[in-house]
Amino acid sequence: MRIGALVLKRKSWEPLAFASPSLALIAIVIVFPLAYSFWLSFRNFDLAVGPDSEFVGGANYVEALVRDSRFLNSIWNTAIIIGPSLVLELLLGLGLALLLTRIGRGRPIITALLAIPAMVSPVMAAMTWRMMFGVKYGAINNLGRQLGVIDVYFDWFSNPFISIVAIVMVEVWHNTAFMTLVLLAGLQSIPTELYDAGKADGADGWRSFWYITLPLLKFTMVVGLMIRLIDLTKLFGLIFVLTYGGPGGATETVAFSTYLAGFNDFRMSYAAALSYVIVGGVLVLTLGFMWIQRYREMRAA
């Protein structure tokens, strides 16, 4: 008998029966609400007005994409937070991963220590830094004064540009470890023979990095960036704690402004429409990524 044949042989109802509890739960708690939300997004359900609602066609979507300057601004805000965050996380992550490959003893423990920020919740990360940025008692102002870098207590979240910079910094602190771990795994999967062969051909240091490491790491980098990109479109907890969208809405992200539409203004239908705009955006980004990936594979083949 072929190995595993007995295990693969089965009563026909068994696979479905085993899978059904989680499938049923996913259908009830995820799929149905999403369908309900989609239906809702074409109505004008508003909790502040009352339980009644009527069909309004695509009015919510038109408002979101044409007239709602607040939401359109939040798309821009999200983009200018995501861009620098991705670049910095990739560069810093790559640097740290290369650094970790250079140390022998103690690598596991240092890797685990560096990974801790990525394990804490966005809310806790943001709270830690919000306190660090605190005007009078914060570590940053106090350290700056002690070192003589600044001579006034500085309010880091009073200015839109500096607020964005601060958010990007916290985000980089929070999630660079993810990039580091992904790239470290990628680096370790490169066979050492390639470096030996490279050395025999006279490639060392920068050259072996440029011609061996980077090309072989490209795919890992793209995957890591893609995961970060998708997660960054959900940026919410960090904003909620650090700035609550301020000053003057300058740091409202798409997820945050949708939250405000739903749970501050109670415009449930409109919030549902906004959330579908976000889903659509994420879908376009993901498909675009997959398309580029396939195109590159085809060209390589």
Next chain:
Amino acid sequence: MAIALDRPRTVSRSARALRVRRWVGTALTWVAVVAALLFFLGPFFWILTTSLKGNEDYFAYPPVWVPADASLKHYGALFTRSSGARYFTNSLVVSTLSMLAALLVSLPTAYSIARWRFGGGFLSLFLLVLRMLPAIALIIPLYIMYKLLGLTNSYLGLVIVYTVLYVPFAVWLLVGFLRDFPVEIEEAALIDGCSRLRALVSVVVPIIAPGLAVVALFSFIATWNEFLFAIVLTGIETKTMMVLVTSFTSGGTDMFYGEASASVVLGVLPAFIVAFVLQRYLVKGLALGGTKG
């Protein structure tokens, strides 16, 4: 060798230069490592010392970096004045229940996928899509449904969402562990007349227990860290630590530092434990979204 014998002095000099260069390289590496550790762990150190400071230390200039007379009184205040004990317990209860439920539901599904390729590639892809879904898209309809069903401000409501939210993640990880499991052991049990479910529970589970523990810890920390559903669906009795922490921000730019920092210390504690216990699995867990809310 011939060349080396010809010019012994140059060789010894270049060997020394090489040794010096290697030493400098090692030194620079460790300087960079220390700088990275300072940047990534410094904030935690500062939060910890802040939570141990006396109130007079906050006003002191030059600032007090390490308190001379550390005390736990802010933790006491957090637990009593701010009902921190209750919210800490809430977080523990909700995370533990969701973790157990997620395991219970995911294991058979993962088994079905790993052994019978149930759903083909489609189901795996579907689970991956769910992982990318923005939580904000789900919270709006779910809030309305929960309001109608009276599930807001209840443990049950929160546990249901969290369980389902982490099923895709748990299934993905478990399928991997189950594929590594030798089928022969299971076959032996089946030949002895075990039912499939019996074999899963009494043969497979004990052997893949370490894998189950990994999944359990990841779902625990994910639930612990979750914020959006917690802040929308909980009320005054069922708040979790994540919600409690944000309540301190209402104090403006200079909030109530003692209790706020104490609650952050308690809130990040599980992350510290998990980062060390799960070292080997961190990449997988983080990539599959095991720790994000």
